Amino acid sequence: MKPLGVLEETRVVVATDADIVAARMHGRALATRLGFRATDATLIATAISELARNILLYAKTGEVAISVIERGERRGVAVVASDEGPGISDAARAMEDGFSTSGRLGLGLPGVRRLMDEFRIRSEPGKGTTITMRKWTQCRQVDRAGARRKGHAGMREVR
């Protein structure tokens, strides 16, 4: 696989609910500039909103890094949401629909994963959580469908 290039990166510190709005607006602007359709820009903005809120709810503070990425001819948006909060003891279960430790709506991670092309979570109890997700511009739709048929759905593994 061709190496992943990071062309530009913006970091948004998440410490208040206004930062959630700032992060998702930045993500939408970047996606639009990259040529994502409005629908996909909304999916990206929604995914960023969810992850930024999880940081605020579970870790109090953290950071959302939004970058333009490329791999070969492909271009896309990468979002890395990281915190040094309590972490998730069972990241695999957190990816199951309807799973919640707080008794509320849950982390909403399965829903967020459906908005993006690639999704990876790394979490260690007591050390924090880092979620990396990517979405590629339209031109690679066909390839993604092909990859799904062969059973590869991008970086789906949960550690």
Place this chain on the structure above:
Amino acid sequence: MQVPILKQGPYLIATIQSALTDADIVQLRDALVEQVGRFRSRGVIIDVTALDVMDSFATGTLRDVAHMVRLRGAETVIVGIQPDVAFAMVHMGLTLEGVTTKLDLEEGLDHLNRNIKTTAGR
């Protein structure tokens, strides 16, 4: 950014005009639930046309508004959910079950006018 709430006859109309923080949405919820009593309103319309994102928090809080307003004896209609926003909500698995939604403000008003007239006629 506070959402202006307009009193129009027996209805309250809240028109969201920009992206809202979680605190803004909670404030809107509390204001609507309080004003339904103060103005003895029969219906509430929340126009979300300008809302950039309907994530789990916004969806959950708007659902709460509708249910709380119903407990206060009035009806809520959410109008103006944009196609892209609807698409994202469906992908996320977010629903507004039990909440009346209409295409736009006109349809929302029409719905309330018909429903509330029926009730008054009994």
